[in-house]
Amino acid sequence: MAGITTPLTFTVRRRAPELIVPAKPTPRELKPLSDIDDQEGLRLQSQEVLVYRGDPKMRNKNPASVIREALAKLLVFYxxxxxxxKEGPAGKLMVDCSGEGVLFIEAEADVMLDQFGDALRPPFPCMEELLYNVPGSDGILDSPLLLIQVIRLRCGGFIFAIRLNHIMSDATGLVQFLSGLGEVARGATSPSTLPVWQRELLCSSDGQPKTIFTHREYGQVVDTKGAIIPLDDMVHTSLFFTAxxxxxxxxxxxKHLQSCSTFQVLTACIWRCRTIALQPDPEEVMPIIWPVNARKMLNPPLPIGYYGNVLAFVAAISTTRDLCNKPFAYALELVMKVKSDVNIKSVSDLMSFKRPLEFTAIRAFGISDLTRVGLDEVDFGWGKPTYARVPKGGISIVRGVTSFYLPYRNNKGESGIVMPIALPSGSVDRFVKEIDNLLAQGNIDEALAEHSLPALSKL
Structure with a gap:
């Protein structure tokens, strides 16, 4: 495990933002969102950054022009x-398919890709330059649903940055859209996977609440000691975990916990070590929340091409005292237990009858696994991206304090998981120390086991 930083700075020169509209006339209609889309906790902007190296075969192509043209064509389908x-009765959100367009910015930067170092990694430098926040564009209602900026680099490569209104799609839906954009940019007349709306499939159907599950992720945790994380004093860093x-x-x-997944064991580790680092009152409740892609849980399955949110959120909860003082296995058992609580139809019912309902926020920590969403496969004609990840921790479901698991290969060729995280400035060193202590303890156990093998072999 290693902490990593990115001190690089550079200057970006932008052209005026423009609105890209569909290349052909499209239907003018109102499209209601699903009850899963229409969660108060998803009313936010998510960001992704994709970095591409130059390709000699594309030296006469301007990536901004290629993507701009492909975007107009793809919007005919999307x-x-x-x-x-727009907001309808009882706060229900819907899309006014007005054809007003998505925001697009073409830019240049006075930097070479190699200046980023041998391995690109979050927190990505100068994010405010890579994805310019057009004044007045970042609202939820009556604002563009996508903002894209393409920055050409001095070496012939480019950076593609996108901001998505999370109400419209989850990471899987966004990857479907970007994959289609890449296909059209490479010459296709339409995306190979045609988009499907049908958001009514994830709406409560008969007007009667059927929720039978406990949804701790939406529970209200009382802030008895003023222990809300100070979001104005956050440090962004990241950690790399190898196999x-x-x-x-x-x-x-x-032994009875050895069947846990990588996500579960790493989440238990981060939850426990972060809590110790924050040093909250021993009686404080410390929730951890994460989304589960529920597509494979639905029967009948959603149609191929559905690009809305299909996320069921779950939560594990413990007091600080138990989380910090009990063995590491205690945190893991709590994380493993909530897997059986996932039921997206139950979430849909809950959203329908208790809107607006926000995620538990006080002292909560969010984690999201993006290791297999496929963002690193998006090809606009320059090959697969060198970097395709969120730019930093802190953005998404639990605002200010959400982290992500991202696929990563370091400059030694080691594959693993990189995790960007935002922490209060005084707790970063304690957090890293606690993780190092856990890893060292595990490595000591291995050394002891190896040391005992010769003696055991003589028996």
């Missing part, structure tokens, strides 16, 4: 993205 969100690190954590577990 025309709701060219509309604006060796994950194995070290597994060695700390009893």
């Amino acid at each position: 025309y709701p993205f060219a509309g604006r969100l 060796t690190d994950i194995s070290a954590l597994r060695r700390l577990l009893p």
Whole structure:
């Protein structure tokens, strides 16, 4: 495990923002969102950054021009993205398919890709330059649903940055859209996976609440001690976990927990170590929340091409005292237990009858697994991206304090998981120290096991 930083700075020269509208006339209609889309906790802007190296075969092509033209063509199929969100009765959101367009910015930067170092990683430098926040564009209602900026680099490569109104799509839906954009940019007349709206499939159907599950992720945690995280004093950093690190954590577990997934063991580690680093009152409740892609849980399945949110959120909850003082396995058991609580139809019912309902926010920590969403496969004609990830921690479901698991290969060729995280400035060193302590304990157990092997072999 290693902490990593990115001190690089550079200057970006932007052209005036423009609105890209569908290349052909599209239907003018109102499209209601699903009850899963229409969660108060998803009314936010999510960001992604994709970095591409130059390709000699494309030296006469301007990536901004290629993507701009492809975007107009793709919006004929994804025309709701060219509309604006409106609020209907009881706060229900819908898309006014007005064809007003998505924001697009072409830019240049006085930097070479190699200046970013041997391995690109979050927190990405100068994010405010890579994705310029056009004044007045970042609202939820009556604002563009997408903002794209393409920055050409001095070396012939480019950076593609996108901001998405999360109400419209989750990460899987966004990747579907970007994959289609890449296909059209490479010459296709239409995306190979045609978009499907049908948001009514994830709406409560008969007007009667059927929720039978406990939804701790939406529970109200009382702030008895003023222990809300100070979001104005956050430090962005990231950690890299190799397969060796994950194995070290597994060695700390009893046999009956060895079947845990990488997500579960790493989440338990981060939850516990972060809580220790924050030093909250021992009686404070510390929730951790994460989304589950529920597509494979639905029967019948959603149609191929559905690009809305299909996320069910779950939460594990513990007091600080138990989380910090009990063995590491305690945190893992709590994380593993909530897997059985996932039921997206139950979430849909809950949203329908208790709107607006926000995620538990006080002292909560969000985690999201993006290791397999496919963002690193998006090809606009310059090949696959060198970097395709969120730019930093802190953005998304639990605002200010959400982290992500991202696929990563370091400059030694080691594959693993990088996790950007935002922490109060005084707790960063304690957080890293606690993780190092856990990993060291796991590695000591391995050394002891190896040391005992010769003696055991003589028996």
